[in-house]
Amino acid sequence: MRYLLLVLLLLATQLKAQQSDETQIKNIYNEALVNGKGYGWLNYLSNQIGGRLSGSVQAQQAVEYTKEVMDSLGLDRVWLQPVKVPKWVRGTPEFAYLESNPGITNNVPICALGGSVATPFGGLKAKVVEVNGIEGLEALGREKIEGKIVFFNKPMDPTNINTFQSYKGCADQRYSGAAEAAKYGAVGVIVRSLNLRLDDYPHTGAMSYGDTPVEERIPAAAISTNGAELLSTTLKLNPNINFFFRQNCKVLPDADSFNVIGEIKGSTYPNEIMVVGGHLDSWDLGDGSHDDGAGCVQSMEVLRLLKATGYKPKRTIRVVLFMNEENGLRGGVTYAEQAAKKGERHIFALESDAGGFTPRGFSFDCDQANFNQVLGWKSLFEPYLIHLFNKGGSGADIGPLKNDNIVLAGLRPDSQRYFDHHHAANDTFEHVNKRELELGAATMTSLIYLFDTYGVVPSSN
Amino acid sequence: MRYLLLVLLLLATQLKAQQSDETQIKNIYNEALVNGKGYGWLNYLSNQIGGRLSGSVQAQQAVEYTKEVMDSLGLDRVWLQPVKVPKWVRGTPEFAYLESNPGITNNVPICALGGSVATPFGGLKAKVVEVNGIEGLEALGREKIEGKIVFFNKPMDPTNINTFQSYKGCADQRYSGAAEAAKYGAVGVIVRSLNLRLDDYPHTGAMSYGDTPVEERIPAAAISTNGAELLSTTLKLNPNINFFFRQNCKVLPDADSFNVIGEIKGSTYPNEIMVVGGHLDSWDLGDGSHDDGAGCVQSMEVLRLLKATGYKPKRTIRVVLFMNEENGLRGGVTYAEQAAKKGERHIFALESDAGGFTPRGFSFDCDQANFNQVLGWKSLFEPYLIHLFNKGGSGADIGPLKNDNIVLAGLRPDSQRYFDHHHAANDTFEHVNKRELELGAATMTSLIYLFDTYGVVPSSN
Structure with missing residues (x-):
């Protein structure tokens, strides 16, 4: 009898958790689709600044603009991390x-x-x-x-x-x-x-x-x-x-630049750090709206969505806009080096760098136990037509963080139109659809929410 | 022992069927993505003809053009079915x-x-x-x-x-x-x-x-x-x-028009008819590329794909381009009336009328037994990221065919961008992506192939 009660209690707890996950995720999607800010930010980044090749004036303007946006979000901390970048000019x-x-x-x-x-x-x-x-x-x-x-x-x-x-x-x-x-x-x-x-x-x-x-x-x-x-x-x-x-074209001396970083401090496990990011630099021919303006504004939107839905993270959630993914990866490498130097413990990192198209799911670079945990969340994503949960790559910028104790993930949007625009003069704002961009941000936020709520499965090593 | 052999034989047969389904479906997708013709046809329909409001010169040109295309496909029969349509002019x-x-x-x-x-x-x-x-x-x-x-x-x-x-x-x-x-x-x-x-x-x-x-x-x-x-x-x-x-604007007297129909005669069950179609008319503001030029060229492409992959249907497969979906549904109603008059037996009908975007799946209007059969095919579609199999509506034009013995289905493409263009001056060719259109045609063809191969589950009535 006591055993039965215990089982019932456990089931009830699980059901309540499932319901509260469903509610929180619904709130995230609603907020993204009704009050989404990413599309407006991307408009500025694309149409007021433009292509952001490492070392360019535009890259510096993008650093300043996105720091301003982060400053406006009421995060616990926003800062610039110096990165020395190569400078090639066309x-x-x-x-x-x-x-x-x-x-x-x-x-x-x-x-x-x-x-x-x-x-x-x-x-x-x-x-x-x-x-x-x-x-x-x-x-x-x-x-x-x-x-x-x-x-x-x-x-x-x-x-x-x-x-x-x-x-x-x-x-x-x-x-x-x-x-x-x-x-x-x-x-x-x-x-x-x-x-x-x-x-x-x-x-x-x-x-x-x-x-x-x-x-x-x-x-x-x-x-x-x-x-x-x-x-x-x-x-x-x-x-x-x-x-x-x-x-x-020619190579000029390396230039000073920055990763742009903002974070919400975790309430319970502040030393467990979760990263969400994209890369702020782009090629110079278009305005880099899909590659990777979209990923940057989605990543900032993740933190805004968590705050706007009243969610208080247990773990520290950090948005990182990496500099110089396209021709050097210096931002990703620097970030990981600094994290190691400071002894920071990163448990999860998610990158969006495959365009601002309708999200289909994620791919994960992690052990089987963590992947199984993710598969257990699949049904929570079904109402949003998110169906793709694969093992595979994650993102170039978060790659340097890889070790046995971190889960790396990449957003996987529909890929049919991506290479029509990739690195070309037609990677421009008018090819990004507002709802598709917002659905991506909501999908990323939901995954971040779940990892924050349930943590990662500790490595068996 | 004899029982075990029988089971093994059955399993082997099923495995072979599964493999041959996989191969045929792979062939369909490859042919669509490498040699797809629908995008070129849509270019003509959209840019050489344009908006095709019922009763307009353009609607008549579209009838003639699509009949020509069907004539070129080597079908067993191509014909025009007279339909009286309302004529409203802007x-x-x-x-x-x-x-x-x-x-x-x-x-x-x-x-x-x-x-x-x-x-x-x-x-x-x-x-x-x-x-x-x-x-x-x-x-x-x-x-x-x-x-x-x-x-x-x-x-x-x-x-x-x-x-x-x-x-x-x-x-x-x-x-x-x-x-x-x-x-x-x-x-x-x-x-x-x-x-x-x-x-x-x-x-x-x-x-x-x-x-x-x-x-x-x-x-x-x-x-x-x-x-x-x-x-x-x-x-x-x-x-x-x-x-x-x-x-x-004003209403003029009804005008003469046509449904455009082509078919491949079934080799084994010629009297079991399967329809695939879209509507040929459109509104007049844009060129009707998504609504529903896309569905028309995809439907013609279904028959081309079956022929190009060397598949010989057991059942009669008919492409129907319906006239006057937008303001009257006369084509759909006429088609169903004529079918009833001739005592034709329609077992399956599929419509594509939700834009030429990346396909996500289908919705079905049918009994549970037939829906269960479809769910059994789900894994065959997984490699193509087709994941959505719902019960629900099908398509306006095929609606009049509804009875207890038919399975009705509608292609369900990604819907995020559809209403940016629907019935407006920007429903134009440049907003259709070639690969997305082709993936839709291949997905439709694969479903038609499966229904042709396995038939429908007879009604229990």
Whole structure:
């Protein structure tokens, strides 16, 4: 009899907890959809400030603006964490054309890849050899590559439902294409934009020369997908055409910048820290609304939603807007270094860096016990059509926090439209839908709420 | 022992069926994403033809164009089914302003509701009374309404995750507002656009005078959400302002039109008919890309995908592009009448009429046994992030086919952006994403494939 009472009491407690979770989550979604502030903040970040490349004036303006926003939220503490960032500048607009016969030219849209060296001052003109990704270089060999421009034209695979998988399948030609092609004596590289659709926007993004000596570094640019199709077709008709491009980007000395941080102190376990964040820097071609203005305003909105719904966190919840994800990850690395130095205990970190589209769920980088705890919360998310709970990656900026005792997570929005805009001039505010952005913020807040309420499962190590 | 063998055999058969279903569905998605034709067809329908209001030249062009497309698919039969449709024309552009003092005016964007009468030739100017939906009329009574324009300003509820629920919550003020307000002596009605966002597009849509005598019918127009906010704010400052609007829309005699139909004859059960469709007519303000050009091209794509993947249906699969969903439903009614007359046996019908956005699942109007069969297929859809299988409505055009022996279904795409465009001038091609459209077509085809393979569960009646 006493046992039965105990079981009933336990069930009743669980039911009450379930109901209070349901209520709190409903309150979070309602507040986000009725009074959401993120869209307005993003409007300012995108339309009043614009693209925020590390070391730029705009990046500094974004630091100041988001600190102001955080100051207005009534958090327990807001501060700037110094970060030394690389500074690469694009210079004057790039220019390129195909020359099928002397004087017969077709202009094509290109943009320098982030980190690339310039072409010679007057531009670079050479014959072109097309390869289907880095793996195509070896078969051609030095004989067919030397003195030429290598055209990496491996397209993103349209058959993956998760478009990030297709991105991973060919991002290496952008990141390492120049370093690899230089080994065969190439004089420059042109890379098909990482975009699943045919259009006229070239997509930039980080590249690295690895250990290529400075004097052997060759310029690298992205060409729009329509441009890539034109170049490929023209090469099939006449392999002897010339390609010309000119860019005068360069690397300047490292610059001073900041991560922007705000926190609500935990009432019960103030030393257990939970991070939610995105990256404040962006590429320079568009205004970085999806990548990653969206993630920044959603992360600030998480703390606002907790306060607006009257929730008092038991653990310390910290929003971190990381600087320099795109070309260096210095913000993420610095944050983790400082945390280690101070002996801070991070138990959970969530990043939103996949666009401000309708949220579908999360992916988790954690042990099985913690993942099982998350799966137990699935039904709480069902009314909001959040259905995707996978093990996998989390986010670049929170990656350096990884250890055996932390749960890392990444918001997973619908990915179909992301690469239409990623790193291109059309990553702009009008392509973000207010409700989709707000649903993402509410979904993140709900997960933060649950981890705050139930904590993480201690590591068995 | 013999029993064990039988069980093993059964399990092996089921496993093989499961594998062949997985393979066929994978083939369908790959074909849709690599060689999809729907986006190109929609480009023509939207950009070469445009808005397709029933009885218009464009509606007739759309009939001819989609018949041509079907003719090119190598179907077993393609035909036009005559449908008599109502013909309402908008006339010259509508015009409206608020007049806070004589001569002090603010123009606001409006559009006539479909089916409305015109204002007097010189326009209509009157005082305004604001109500929060039809339910607000009674409290005001004839005394406060007579001689005035009723301004229905009930907004869509932003807290519903499914935006169609919010639409249902206030569509009555658009559909019946004029008939109801006329009972209290109103001289005209202005209705807040059914849009969750604040912008400058007025959204049209069907309205009905019910049994209001012709001489008592009053003109009805929609005002953009920004216009509605302005009007409401101004009324709070000064309840005595005038509102002026002018529209010269009218009803012409019924016109001849068609449903466009194509079919693949079933190899084993040719008399079991499965329908997939959308509606070919649209409103006239935009080009009807989401509503419902998307559903039309997806439905044609279903038959193309079946053929392209080498699948030979056991049952007859028919694509039906219905005419006149928006202001009459004559196509849907005619189709069902003709089917009944010919004694055709329809076992399944699927409609896509909720936009060309990322598909999330289906809703079903059927008995529990058939719904259970569908739930058994859920895991086949998981790799494609299709997770929503609800009981509920299906589609307006296939509704007239309803009986105890048919399964009705509606595609359920992500609904967040739908009402930004619905019935407005910005329902245009550039707001449709190619991959999202293609994923919808593949999802529909996969469901059709499963129903063709396994049939429906016979009614227990």
